[in-house]
Amino acid sequence: MRRVVPVVALVALLVPTAAWPQADAEKLREAKALFFDREYALARKAWQGVRAAGGGEARSALYWIARCSESLGESERALGEYGEFLAARPADRALEEEAKTSRVALAVKLHKRGRPGHLALAREALSDPNRTVRYFAALQMASLGPGAGLPAVPVLKEILADEKDDDLVERAKLALLRVDREALAGAAPIHHRRGSAKEASFIRVRIYEKGTSSPHVSINLPVALAELVFKSLPDDALADLRREGYDAGTFWERLKKTGPTEILTIEGDDGGRIQVWIE
Numbered sequence: 001m002r003r004v005v006p007v008v009a010l011v012a013l014l015v016p017t018a019a020w021p022q023a024d025a026e027k028l029r030e031a032k033a034l035f036f037d038r039e040y041a042l043a044r045k046a047w048q049g050v051r052a053a054g055g056g057e058a059r060s061a062l063y064w065i066a067r068c069s070e071s072l073g074e075s076e077r078a079l080g081e082y083g084e085f086l087a088a089r090p091a092d093r094a095l096e097e098e099a100k101t102s103r104v105a106l107a108v109k110l111h112k113r114g115r116p117g118h119l120a121l122a123r124e125a126l127s128d129p130n131r132t133v134r135y136f137a138a139l140q141m142a143s144l145g146p147g148a149g150l151p152a153v154p155v156l157k158e159i160l161a162d163e164k165d166d167d168l169v170e171r172a173k174l175a176l177l178r179v180d181r182e183a184l185a186g187a188a189p190i191h192h193r194r195g196s197a198k199e200a201s202f203i204r205v206r207i208y209e210k211g212t213s214s215p216h217v218s219i220n221l222p223v224a225l226a227e228l229v230f231k232s233l234p235d236d237a238l239a240d241l242r243r244e245g246y247d248a249g250t251f252w253e254r255l256k257k258t259g260p261t262e263i264l265t266i267e268g269d270d271g272g273r274i275q276v277w278i279e
Contacts, residue, residue: 024053035047063082122141138155138175145178
């Protein structure tokens with residue numbers, strides 16, 4: 001899944017530079033151009049030059065230096081650079097939010113790769129006053145499963161209780177299913193869990209870009225339609241499925257009776273996510 005430049009960061013890159021002295025403005029234009037061209041190693045050097053020059057863009061340059069390092073796959077280095085940017089108390093709240101969510105995503109990624117030393121950063125973000133950062137941290141932490149993901153449960157319950165965005169609520173439900181099913185059962189009423197005996201009727205697919213609560217792609221497929229397509233496969237295909245252990249005559253009946261269940265979650269290296277579940 002290809003990462004895209006976040007909108008707020010893109011706007012920051014396009015801010016006019018007329019107030020700068022000519023030499024400094026040229027450095028800034030070069031840094032922006034290199035980043036847009038995905039020449040991240042060169043862009044990092046250019047942003048370091050912007051920072052060294054001082055002026056109004058010196059502080060935000062720290063953010064772009066970190067973005068370059070992250071884009072180059074240097075996760076440990078980027079984590080420290082985002083921390084340096086946040087320690088400078090940036091005035092740009094949008095870039096501050098982006099830096100916080102990026103740091104959470106990197107900490108969780110490193111934990112999954114066997115480097116758990118930074119996970120405390122993600123846990124701390126669970127109490128961040130910024131709601132977006134707090135929610136993002138909870139969803140990221142929950143991807144670690146039972147154990148490491150349990151600290152996210154209170155924030156996930158907060159999402160269920162307070163949020164009106166259906167897709168965000170669905171993500172929180174799936175996250176709770178992953179870390180603590182009992183926590184989900186005891187949470188505020190959930191529309192598709194009213195009456196646990198109700199058969200599943202939809203297959204849901206959501207694709208999210210990094211740091212977003214709303215999906216980039218949404219697919220809602222009626223189970224009845226999927227079942228019809230499955231059963232109408234050619235006889236040789238059905239025979240192949242039976243050899244693999246899937247009986248077209250009973251597969252969907254069993255699946256529908258399982259109730260709300262997560263089928264698949266795929267996380268990209270760039271922080272994007274694909275989720276598939278039934279309800």
